[in-house]
Amino acid sequence: MGMNITQIGPRKWVLLIRVWKDNREHSQRHTFTGTRKAAEEKYYELRQRLREIADASVHLSATKIVTFGQALDYYYEARKNSISAPYAFDEMKRDLSHVPIEKIREHFRRYWVNLRHRISRQTGKPLANTTVNHYTIMAKAALNLCVTDGLLESNPLQKMEILKVIPRDRVFTDLERQRLINIVDQEAPHLSAVIRLAFEVPCRKSELSALTREHLDLINNVIYVPDEIAKCKSGSWKPIPPGWLTTYFRTLPPVEKCPWLFFRYVKKHDKYLPLGDFDRAMRRCLTIAGLKDAHFHDTRHNAATELLNAGTPERALCQIAGWKSGNMLRTYYHRDGLLAAQSVVWPQNRNTLRSQASQ
Numbered sequence: 001m002g003m004n005i006t007q008i009g010p011r012k013w014v015l016l017i018r019v020w021k022d023n024r025e026h027s028q029r030h031t032f033t034g035t036r037k038a039a040e041e042k043y044y045e046l047r048q049r050l051r052e053i054a055d056a057s058v059h060l061s062a063t064k065i066v067t068f069g070q071a072l073d074y075y076y077e078a079r080k081n082s083i084s085a086p087y088a089f090d091e092m093k094r095d096l097s098h099v100p101i102e103k104i105r106e107h108f109r110r111y112w113v114n115l116r117h118r119i120s121r122q123t124g125k126p127l128a129n130t131t132v133n134h135y136t137i138m139a140k141a142a143l144n145l146c147v148t149d150g151l152l153e154s155n156p157l158q159k160m161e162i163l164k165v166i167p168r169d170r171v172f173t174d175l176e177r178q179r180l181i182n183i184v185d186q187e188a189p190h191l192s193a194v195i196r197l198a199f200e201v202p203c204r205k206s207e208l209s210a211l212t213r214e215h216l217d218l219i220n221n222v223i224y225v226p227d228e229i230a231k232c233k234s235g236s237w238k239p240i241p242p243g244w245l246t247t248y249f250r251t252l253p254p255v256e257k258c259p260w261l262f263f264r265y266v267k268k269h270d271k272y273l274p275l276g277d278f279d280r281a282m283r284r285c286l287t288i289a290g291l292k293d294a295h296f297h298d299t300r301h302n303a304a305t306e307l308l309n310a311g312t313p314e315r316a317l318c319q320i321a322g323w324k325s326g327n328m329l330r331t332y333y334h335r336d337g338l339l340a341a342q343s344v345v346w347p348q349n350r351n352t353l354r355s356q357a358s359q
Contacts, residue, residue: 003043005036013039019050026050031227031235034214053077065151068104068139069097074151075142085134092139105156108139112160129163136160170298172199176291177302183289188281190264193248195282198299200241200306202321205296209275211261216249223261225322236322 004016008031015030028050032039065071072093076083083089092111099107115132119125136157143155172180177199184195194208210229217224223238230236240246252258253265258272265272282296300321307317318324 003040005039005043007036011035015039015043015046017043017047017050019047021051026053033224033226033235065101065146067097068099068101068107069093071101071142071146071152072097074149075138075145078145079141083138085138088131088134088138092135101152101156104143105160108157108160112136129165133162133165136162170294170301171305172291172294172298172302176289176294180285180289180291180294183285187285187288188278190262190275191278191281191285193245194262194275194278195296195299196245197238197241198296198303200245200303201238202300202303202307202317203238204300204322205278208262209277212259213252213255213261216261218250221246230322234322234324236320238320 004018006014006016008014011033013032013034013036015032017028017030019026028046030042030046032042034042065074072089076089096104096107096111112132112135115127115135118127120127120131140155140157140160143152143157146152147155181192181195181199184191197203197208198205207225207229211223211225215224215226221240223240225236225238227235240249249261252261253263253272260272260274262275263272264275279296286292286294304317304321307320308314312320
């Protein structure tokens with residue numbers, strides 16, 4: 001069987017991988033950015049991985065799923081490169097692997113109640129609803145996958161409650177923003193480029209730390225976040241703001257020494273390291289700047305608001321931010337009240353504006 005690779009844009013390809021095992025088709029669709037040769041190599045890599053998943057499916061289907069741990073293992077083999085909350089997966093694997101499927105509902109209910117009363121080590125408060133939901137959503141997803149692939153008849157956690165989440169809504173003032181940038185430049189200069197980009201373009205921390213030089217397009221002055229990195233599995237293009245950041249990206253170290261877009265430089269060893277999870281350094285800078293109630297992710301909302309207020313079309317902004325609809329945008333958008341008032345078109349002036357536009 002030949003490769004099913006379709007080009008959908010400059011250096012962008014859709015890979016459709018199909019594997020047959022015991023008269024059953026296993027398929028996967030993947031979007032890839034790079035050369036044709038690199039796309040072919042990725043195709044073979046994904047096909048081998050899909051064969052392993054298919055083999056695991058056949059092995060498990062012979063005995064069916066007996067324990068919750070087996071369901072988690074099966075889910076991991078299929079989704080290990082896209083698990084959004086690995087800490088939740090690891091904890092459930094440790095605490096609930098032994099539980100028989102027929103008893104998982106009552107065990108998980110008790111587990112869920114304990115999660116709701118657990119105190120976060122970072123905040124000193126009970127876990128946020130969003131965090132608790134990570135466990136529930138992943139547990140349900142693992143069992144749903146087993147049902148879809150014929151390893152279970154039904155999902156015993158299908159009706160488990162998903163807690164209501166009130167979106168976090170934190171706005172930085174211009175003074176707070178500049179204060180934080182100054183502190184980052186002094187205390188954690190390896191984060192200077194990241195924080196500047198995040199304040200101007202809606203980004204996610206996990207996406208930024210995973211970007212490499214192949215994602216940088218200096219001809220079009222953009223950064224591409226591919227599907228496999230993006231949280232919603234939908235790639236997006238991030239424009240590079242003019243000024244400081246344009247200079248930064250055009251003066252990066254040689255790619256053979258530093259393949260990452262954002263990095264840490266260890267002067268003692270003359271070595272470049274990936275940025276990784278910079279949460280601790282970021283929290284330290286926020287504390288020094290007197291912004292204890294803020295998080296890195298809050299910059300995403302600020303950037304979206306400023307771009308929209310500046311006149312960026314809503315549809316374009318959703319694509320840049322990686323939102324599939326305008327719902328998230330409307331949740332976090334803080335319109336400038338004065339700008340909104342000044343943008344009003346009065347009915348009595350409508351005809352005058354139309355005639356001016358036609359001239």
